[in-house]
Amino acid sequence: MGFSERANGYIERVEATLDRWLPAESTEPRALHAALRYAVFNGGKRIRPLLSFAAAEAVGLSPKGVDAMAAAVELIHCYSLVHDDLPAMDDDDLRRGKPTVHKAFDEATAILAGDALLTLAFEGMARDRASSRAIGELAAAAGSGGMVGGQAMDLAFEATKPTREALETMFRKKTGALIRAAVVMPVAERGADDPSHRALGEYAEAIGLAFQIVDDLLDIEGSTEEIGKPAGSDEARDKATWPALFGLEASRRHADDLTEAAWAALARLPGDTDGLRWLGERIVRRRS
Amino acid sequence: MGFSERANGYIERVEATLDRWLPAESTEPRALHAALRYAVFNGGKRIRPLLSFAAAEAVGLSPKGVDAMAAAVELIHCYSLVHDDLPAMDDDDLRRGKPTVHKAFDEATAILAGDALLTLAFEGMARDRASSRAIGELAAAAGSGGMVGGQAMDLAFEATKPTREALETMFRKKTGALIRAAVVMPVAERGADDPSHRALGEYAEAIGLAFQIVDDLLDIEGSTEEIGKPAGSDEARDKATWPALFGLEASRRHADDLTEAAWAALARLPGDTDGLRWLGERIVRRRS
Numbered sequence: 361m362g363f364s365e366r367a368n369g370y371i372e373r374v375e376a377t378l379d380r381w382l383p384a385e386s387t388e389p390r391a392l393h394a395a396l397r398y399a400v401f402n403g404g405k406r407i408r409p410l411l412s413f414a415a416a417e418a419v420g421l422s423p424k425g426v427d428a429m430a431a432a433v434e435l436i437h438c439y440s441l442v443h444d445d446l447p448a449m450d451d452d453d454l455r456r457g458k459p460t461v462h463k464a465f466d467e468a469t470a471i472l473a474g475d476a477l478l479t480l481a482f483e484g485m486a487r488d489r490a491s492s493r494a495i496g497e498l499a500a501a502a503g504s505g506g507m508v509g510g511q512a513m514d515l516a517f518e519a520t521k522p523t524r525e526a527l528e529t530m531f532r533k534k535t536g537a538l539i540r541a542a543v544v545m546p547v548a549e550r551g552a553d554d555p556s557h558r559a560l561g562e563y564a565e566a567i568g569l570a571f572q573i574v575d576d577l578l579d580i581e582g583s584t585e586e587i588g589k590p591a592g593s594d595e596a597r598d599k600a601t602w603p604a605l606f607g608l609e610a611s612r613r614h615a616d617d618l619t620e621a622a623w624a625a626l627a628r629l630p631g632d633t634d635g636l637r638w639l640g641e642r643i644v645r646r647r648s
Numbered sequence: 649m650g651f652s653e654r655a656n657g658y659i660e661r662v663e664a665t666l667d668r669w670l671p672a673e674s675t676e677p678r679a680l681h682a683a684l685r686y687a688v689f690n691g692g693k694r695i696r697p698l699l700s701f702a703a704a705e706a707v708g709l710s711p712k713g714v715d716a717m718a719a720a721v722e723l724i725h726c727y728s729l730v731h732d733d734l735p736a737m738d739d740d741d742l743r744r745g746k747p748t749v750h751k752a753f754d755e756a757t758a759i760l761a762g763d764a765l766l767t768l769a770f771e772g773m774a775r776d777r778a779s780s781r782a783i784g785e786l787a788a789a790a791g792s793g794g795m796v797g798g799q800a801m802d803l804a805f806e807a808t809k810p811t812r813e814a815l816e817t818m819f820r821k822k823t824g825a826l827i828r829a830a831v832v833m834p835v836a837e838r839g840a841d842d843p844s845h846r847a848l849g850e851y852a853e854a855i856g857l858a859f860q861i862v863d864d865l866l867d868i869e870g871s872t873e874e875i876g877k878p879a880g881s882d883e884a885r886d887k888a889t890w891p892a893l894f895g896l897e898a899s900r901r902h903a904d905d906l907t908e909a910a911w912a913a914l915a916r917l918p919g920d921t922d923g924l925r926w927l928g929e930r931i932v933r934r935r936s
Contacts, residue, residue, distance in 0.1 A: 383792060388817075392792055392800040443763060448755035467736035468803050471759065472796050475731060475766065479791035482770040486784030495783065496774030503767035504671060504680055508760050512680040515756050529676075 363417075363635035367410055370430075373423060374409040375401075377431035381484040395465045395473040396480075400438050403456050407639065408433045408542040411564070414635030416546045418626070419556045428488035429498070429545040432481040436502045436538060439477035442470050444511060478502070494548040501541035510534025517600035527600055528569065535575070536568030543636075555628065562625035563636060570618040571643045573611050576601035580608065619644045651705075651923035655698055658718075661711060662697040663689070665719035669772040683753045683761040684768075688726050691744050695927065696721045696830040699852070702923030704834045706914070707844045716776035717786070717833040720769040724790045724826060727765035730758050732799060766790070781836040789829035798822025805888035815888055816857065823863070824856030831855075831924075843916065850913035851924060858906040859931045861899050864889035868896065907932045 378400055385394045409430035416426045445452040445460040446467065453463050462470035481502075485495050500506060510533030517530065543564035547557045580603055603611045622640050626633040666688055673682045697718035704714045733740040733748040734755065741751050750758035769790075773783050788794060798821030805818065831852035835845045868891055891899045910928050914921040 387793075389792075389797055389800040389804060391804070392797060396792060439763075443759055446759060448759060469800065471731055471734060471736060472792075472800050475727075475762070476792035476796045478763065478766055479787050479796065483784055483787030483791055486780040486787060489780055492774045492777055492780060492783075495780075496771055499767050499771030499774060503771055504677075504684060504760075504764035505675075508764045508767065509677055509680060512677040512757065512760050516677060516679070 363414065363638040366413075366635070367638075370410055370413040370423065371406050373413075373427060374406055374430045374434060377427050377484070377488075378434065381431060381435075381480055391465060391469055392472055392476065395461055395469050396476055398464060399442050399461050399473055399477060400435065402438075402458065404434070404438070406434060407643065408437055408539060410639055411539065411542040411636070412546060414633075414639055415543045415560055417635050418560070418629045418631045418633045419547055420631040421546055426546050428485045428490045429494055430542075432485045432490070432498055433538060433542045433545070435477045435481040435484070436498065436507070439474040439481075440502075440507060440511070440538075442474040442477070446470060449511070449515065491549045493551075494545045497545050497548045498541045501537040506533050506537030506541075507535075510537070514600070520600070521605070522600050524605060527602065527605060530600070531569055531572040531602075532565065535572045536565060539568035539571060540564040556630065559625045559628040563622045563640075566618040566622040566625070567640050567643055570615040570622070570640075573602045573615045573618075574644055576603055577608065577611055577615070615644050651702065651926040654701075654923070655926075658698055658701040658711065659694050661701075661715060662694055662718045662722060665715050665772070666722065669719060669723075669768055679753060679757055680760055680764065683749055683757050684764055686752060687730050687749050687761055687765060688723065690726075690746065692722070692726070694722060695931065696725055696827065698927055699827065699830040699924070700834060702921075702927055703831045703848055705923050706848070706917040706919045706921045707835055708919040709834055714834050716773050716778045717782055718830075720773045720778070720786055721826060721830045721833070723765045723769040723772070724786065724795070727762040727769075728790075728795060728799070728826075730762040730765070734758060737799070737803065779837045781839075782833045785833050785836045786829045789825040794821050794825030794829075795823075798825065802888070808888070809893070810888050812893060815890065815893060818888070819857055819860040819890075820853070823860045824853060827856035827859060828852040844918065847913045847916040851910045851928075854906040854910040854913065855928050855931055858903040858910070858928075861890045861903045861906075862932055864891050865896065865899055865903070903932050 382396055382400060383393045385397055387393050412426050412430040412433060413423050416423055441455060442461045444450050445455060446462055452460055454460065461473055465473070481498070482495060485498070502508065510530050513526070513530040514534055522530070540561060543560045544557055547554060547560060550557050552558070579601070602614070606614070619640055623637065626636055670684055670688060671681045673685055675681050700714050700718040700721060701711050704711055729743060730749045732738050733743060734750055740748055742748065749761055753761070769786070770783060773786070790796065798818050801814070801818040802822055810818070828849060831848050832845055835842060835848060838845050840846070867889070890902070894902070907928055911925065914924055
């Protein structure tokens, strides 16, 4: 059985954990809890949880020990989409073809729903007895030195042309850090000097940067139907993107080079790396 | 030496931890990190950290084991003020006489700063090896079943008159849950059935509700100078408050009764409860 078949089982696992962690919609305050579930059960591809399960396979760990990490990283991802879509941020009305949370509910509920999802990530990990190192790894990736810092940089770049170095730093923080956390959390307890921890980190950093470059490419090349938001919306806002700085062909080539670097890191892992390879391919070749 | 003298030392301790956890303002992205420090070092009275240190005294624990909890609960409090002040929420321009974060910076930075402070609370606890039970206790108090849920209820109450029961539930969630977490975190590892855990919980719930009632009273009775925001702003928005439902005198009396219940709980604790008593008095008799 290839990873593509196992992936469905892993998606079921993470959605079961998310369903267990999230209060029922009938729990007061109802609008808030409805918004939490709307933001989480939204047709997402669960790439980050799959990366956690695939990383566990690559070092020979059982999926059971990864369930809490996988659910937590997905909650952080979902909260970031809710807040990034807000009028004061990217001001998007659609997300995967459906109204964004502040459109389906209201702005205050969207702010609070994001706050609650972020908090629930750590509550769930603590309740399911994840290691404090894994909690610390996820929090560091999500905070001002990682994802939130990257979003702040991205907003500051609007209508300015950053250097390649600044753009790459922004990418590594904004999307790369959380992808890295998804991949290394399963071995977080071993510390940063562990050879598998290092190899997983290198894989994740390469794939994470490729992911963001492909995201920018899709914004230009994709149709509105395929990506679920108006195509060319980055360009319309004169946003700093990789293709805007380096062109389409060079961007596509750079994404491919990064993928090769990721494969080289995988060769140093002791377990089954088919899943990480499959996910890497999917990230770089995806069409939406 | 009474607790009022020890309090200054505790405030120095928690501000040292906060200073250690918060990135320097010179760290990129600078505006975000400046906003984090602006939101945290803002003349706050550090009531919640003091409650954690006083709770440690009341069960005979050393302050060293409480440092991370005290800093984390203060970060959660600070983030909640930043998000609550946003235009889509309470829309306040002033906080303790100074421009709110979205006024001093901008709205996007305020959203991201709140997110980063919330995340840093858990990163700091994890990095300083707080117990997962303490992390879970804080997260549960801060999330949709606690503070965030209370804020959602409060917003839904605007221009409606809730029942006393609904108002009390809102108060217990919106401010009570975090105060409770501040007080019980030092004994979180012992579990909810521990007699000291129970007594601390009862003290905190009584004081927490009194705190909110006094807050509502101050909004009516206080001057703008004393409370640092326009007096009567709740009334102007026809907000659900305890005095609006029950009158000034009955509200003041209820706050006093709750304080008596808090003293009764303190009598069951083995250590020095002067600090918790001093803080309780200060919360109920405060003028700002």
